[in-house]
Amino acid sequence: MTYLDAASAEPLHPATKQALVAALEDGWADPSRLYGAGRRARLALDTARQQVAEDIGARPDELAFTGSGTLACHLAVLGTLAGRRRVGAHVVVSAVEHSSVLHAATEYAGEVTTVPVDRFGRVDPAEFTAALRQDTALACLQSANHEVGTVQPVAEVAPRCAELGVPLFVDAAQSVGWAAAPDGWSLLAASAHKWGGPPGVGVLAIRRRVRWRSPLPEDEREGGRSPGFENIPAIVAAAAALRMRLDGIGAEAVRLSVLVDRIRATVPALVPDVEVVGDPAHRLPHLVTFSCLYVDGEALVTELDRLGFAVNSGSSCTSSTLRPSHVLEAMGVLSHGNVRVSLPVGTSDADVDSFLSVVPEVVRRLRAVAGAEGL
Amino acid sequence: MSTPPAPAAVVDSLGKLCPIPVIELAKHIGDVPVGAIIGVLSDDDAAALDIPAWCRMRAQDYIGEASAAEVGSDRGRLYLVRRRR
Numbered sequence: 001m002t003y004l005d006a007a008s009a010e011p012l013h014p015a016t017k018q019a020l021v022a023a024l025e026d027g028w029a030d031p032s033r034l035y036g037a038g039r040r041a042r043l044a045l046d047t048a049r050q051q052v053a054e055d056i057g058a059r060p061d062e063l064a065f066t067g068s069g070t071l072a073c074h075l076a077v078l079g080t081l082a083g084r085r086r087v088g089a090h091v092v093v094s095a096v097e098h099s100s101v102l103h104a105a106t107e108y109a110g111e112v113t114t115v116p117v118d119r120f121g122r123v124d125p126a127e128f129t130a131a132l133r134q135d136t137a138l139a140c141l142q143s144a145n146h147e148v149g150t151v152q153p154v155a156e157v158a159p160r161c162a163e164l165g166v167p168l169f170v171d172a173a174q175s176v177g178w179a180a181a182p183d184g185w186s187l188l189a190a191s192a193h194k195w196g197g198p199p200g201v202g203v204l205a206i207r208r209r210v211r212w213r214s215p216l217p218e219d220e221r222e223g224g225r226s227p228g229f230e231n232i233p234a235i236v237a238a239a240a241a242l243r244m245r246l247d248g249i250g251a252e253a254v255r256l257s258v259l260v261d262r263i264r265a266t267v268p269a270l271v272p273d274v275e276v277v278g279d280p281a282h283r284l285p286h287l288v289t290f291s292c293l294y295v296d297g298e299a300l301v302t303e304l305d306r307l308g309f310a311v312n313s314g315s316s317c318t319s320s321t322l323r324p325s326h327v328l329e330a331m332g333v334l335s336h337g338n339v340r341v342s343l344p345v346g347t348s349d350a351d352v353d354s355f356l357s358v359v360p361e362v363v364r365r366l367r368a369v370a371g372a373e374g375l
Numbered sequence: 376m377s378t379p380p381a382p383a384a385v386v387d388s389l390g391k392l393c394p395i396p397v398i399e400l401a402k403h404i405g406d407v408p409v410g411a412i413i414g415v416l417s418d419d420d421a422a423a424l425d426i427p428a429w430c431r432m433r434a435q436d437y438i439g440e441a442s443a444a445e446v447g448s449d450r451g452r453l454y455l456v457r458r459r460r
Contacts, residue, residue, distance in 0.1 A: 057454070153384050181385035273432060293432060294401070316393055316421045324393070324421040334428035335421050375401040 002351050003310045005313045007146055007287055007342035010196040019239035027232035037060035045232050048239035056172075056181050056190065056241050058205040058219055065219040065235050068204035069191025070080060070100040075204055075226065076169045076187045077104035078215035080294075082139040084167070088135025094123045094142065094152065095330035097240070098171055101140050101325070108215075109137070120151040120279040121331045127312055128153075129160035131300060136166045143172040143182055147314050147327040147340060148278030149287035156253035158184020167210045176203075177245050178253055178327035186210045195245050196345065197238030200231055245345065256343050259352045260288045263341060277333045287342040288313070291328075292363050295337030303362050304339075310354055312340045337363075382414035382455060383407040384449060385446050393421035397429050399454065405434065409458050418451035426454045435459050 003011060006103055012020075027044045029037035046060070053060040066072045081089060089110030093102060096117050105112045113131040117123050123141065129240035132139060139161050146149045160169040175181070178194025181188055187210060192201035204225060206212050212225075219227035260283075268274045273293035292300065297315025304311055314325030315338040324335035341355070367373045389394035396417040407413045417424060423440070428458050430437035436457035443451045 147404075275428070275432060291428075293429065294398050324424050328423050332424065332427065335424045336397065336431070352416060370398055371399070372394075372398045375398065 001308050001310060002355060002357065003344060004341045004347070004351075005273075005310050005312050006108050006344035007194070007284075009193045009199065010177075010310055010344050011194055012198065013241060013244060016196060016198070016237050017240040018231055019240040020144070021185065024231035025237035027236055031230060031232060032036050033164070036369055038250055041232050044236050045230060048232075048235045051171065051239040051243060052203060052360050053205070054204065055232065056188065056205060058188065061223065062207060063203060063205045064222035065230055066204050066222075066226040067200055067228070068229075069171075069189055069194070069202040071226070072189035072191070072202035072204035073098060073100040073171055073173075074104045075215070076171075076189055076206075077101060077140065078108055078209065079206075079212040079225070080167055080169065081108055083211035083213040084137040088133070088137050090133055090136045092131045092136055092139040092166075094128065094140070095123055095326045096147075097140055097142055097148075098146055099326070101142075101169075101171055104224060104245075105138075105140065116325055117150075117330050119331055119333065121145050121148045121159075121277070121327060122279055122281075122282065123152055124232060125153040125156035127158045132164050132166050133163065136164070138169055140169045143170050143175040144284045145278070145327060146174045147325055148289045148363055149174075149284040149342075150279040150332070151282045151284065154182035161186070166285070166345045167207075174284060174287075176236075177242060178249065186191075187212070192234070192238035192241065195238075196243050197237060197241040198234045201234050203237040209348045219305070238314065249345075255284035256347060257349065259343060260286060260341075263271065263288050263356065264290075266356050268357070269360060274363075275334050275346065277331060284342075286347075287340065288342075289338065289340045290317075291334040292337035292339070295335065295363055296370065297336055297365045299366050299369075300337060300339060300362065304358070307358050307362070312342075313341060314338045373374060380412060381445070382453075383411040385414040385453070388415055388417040388419070388422070389451050390418065391419050392419050393425055395419075396422045397425050400412055400429065401433070404456070404458050406451065407458050407460060412438065412455055412457050414441070414446060415433070415454045415456070416446060416448055417454065422452070426456065430456055437446060 031042040091109035
């Protein structure tokens with residue numbers, strides 16, 4: 001099988017599996033206990049925290065491990081709302097944030113301003129900062145979009161947020177492991193399985209100056225920011241995976257970006273009526289999304305799977321709610337027949353070429369079945 | 376916006392999911408003369424996105440949405456397209 005869904009989860013590197021198994025030896029005990037096994041677990045946890053903090057540009061005491069990236073996003077939004085209650089309950093979000101951020105804001109903020117995006121899925125920095133108010137508790141802007149790969153102007157909105165004293169939450173789940181975190185964040189979330197770590201490890205970093213209060217019942221773990229017994233073996237493996245990943249990632253990102261350019265150019269050349277969506281230049285190196293007119297997204301994913309290619313789709317027929325992806329909706333682009341291809345590290349030219357060799361025939365066949373050929 | 380003129384033809388896609396409403400629109404746009412309006416009656420949320428996108432890709436004019444009641448339906452929305460070519 002050719003796995004082309006790294007934006008959902010990057011496959012575990014063999015060395016990461018080894019790190020995980022090794023960490024089970026020393027990381028099973030309770031890190032808050034004072035006996036030898038507890039101290040060894042604490043040491044493993046502290047070392048992992050130091051490594052990850054360094055790799056994302058935070059201080060170790062600013063960083064908490066959570067059970068997932070989603071939980072880190074929930075805690076970022078809810079905790080800042082709780083900590084800044086006296087300022088106000090207004091939250092600014094881009095229209096294309098991850099659903100975890102949008103749901104947290106919609107359900108818990110007093111008022112939400114949703115800043116639209118252009119056809120490429122990019123927020124206009126001036127429009128974003130114009131939405132900030134006296135009573136804005138939090139502004140949320142992802143580093144890059146999870147469905148179409150468009151990079152957001154975080155560094156451009158950060159100075160204005162700082163000037164107004166509004167904390168800026170950056171969901172960096174899709175970019176950590178590919179590029180340095182953008183400057184200017186006040187809170188940052190990431191997810192280990194996106195950079196090749198094991199599932200079940202999220203990262204929440206909160207700058208020391210940010211007023212943040214846990215929205216959950218008191219618990220002493222992770223500096224009071226993330227309750228419950230830490231999964232230390234997975235955290236250690238996640239830290240090792242990030243180190244390994246960042247070593248030489250610059251050149252790998254350039255190589256994969258060339259392959260993505262090949263997909264962006266070849267699919268519309270070989271398949272009629274295809275819309276490649278997302279910013280062609282300001283984008284993640286490994287991710288490309290396109291929509292095929294008259295094709296059912298679910299059928300497309302199923303057929304590609306049958307032929308040995310794992311990809312994702314943002315079409316509504318592939319979602320449990322039967323609603324089109326809110327990202328494609330905000331961009332105003334075709335939502336059916338949608339395919340997201342995200343290349344894991346190490347994807348070869350041959351992988352991409354074999355994918356490109358099957359797509360035209362699959363789309364042609366599905367259009368014929370739907371009676372849409374030649375329309 | 377002033378009330379759009381009544382469509383010359385209406386495609387009933389109620390109960391059909393993406394991409395069927397768009398396929399039916401593409402099949403029937405030729406039923407109306409150039410300059411006339413065709414309506415698509417659909418209760419699929421994706422139609423609100425996909426019909427304007429189709430118009431953009433096909434160089435047709437997307438006019439907007441109207442109430443399904445305009446064509447006597449109590450379900451869905453009516454999406455209006457002016458045939459340009």
